[in-house]
Amino acid sequence: MGGSRPRYGYPEPVNKHQEGVAPVADIDKARETFDRFDANGDGVITADEYSAAMKAMGDHFVTPAIADAIIAAKDLNGDKLLSFDEFWADLNK
Numbered sequence: 001m002g003g004s005r006p007r008y009g010y011p012e013p014v015n016k017h018q019e020g021v022a023p024v025a026d027i028d029k030a031r032e033t034f035d036r037f038d039a040n041g042d043g044v045i046t047a048d049e050y051s052a053a054m055k056a057m058g059d060h061f062v063t064p065a066i067a068d069a070i071i072a073a074k075d076l077n078g079d080k081l082l083s084f085d086e087f088w089a090d091l092n093k
């Protein structure tokens, strides 16, 4: 009959897998979200696109004027458009 082996000196991993834990922003997910906002796929999000996307997600309070202010807060180069780099930089602040 097979005996049981001693298990000393063999540390077991505490966390085998951590589902639903996202300690750092995930660039793939960010890209997915960005694409959802960027309706015409030109690589930048306008206030209109932002507002429309929020509406599509059920948030009717983000008017184009509010979207304009949100984008202005994230807009790093002042062109009033949100590029993916700016979007990503905002997520990682």
Ligand SMILES: [Ca+2]
Residues within 6 Å of the ligand: 038, 039, 040, 041, 042, 043, 044, 045, 046, 049
């Ligand atoms: Ca666009």
Ligand SMILES: [Ca+2]
Residues within 6 Å of the ligand: 075, 076, 077, 078, 079, 080, 081, 082, 083, 086
């Ligand atoms: Ca910009």
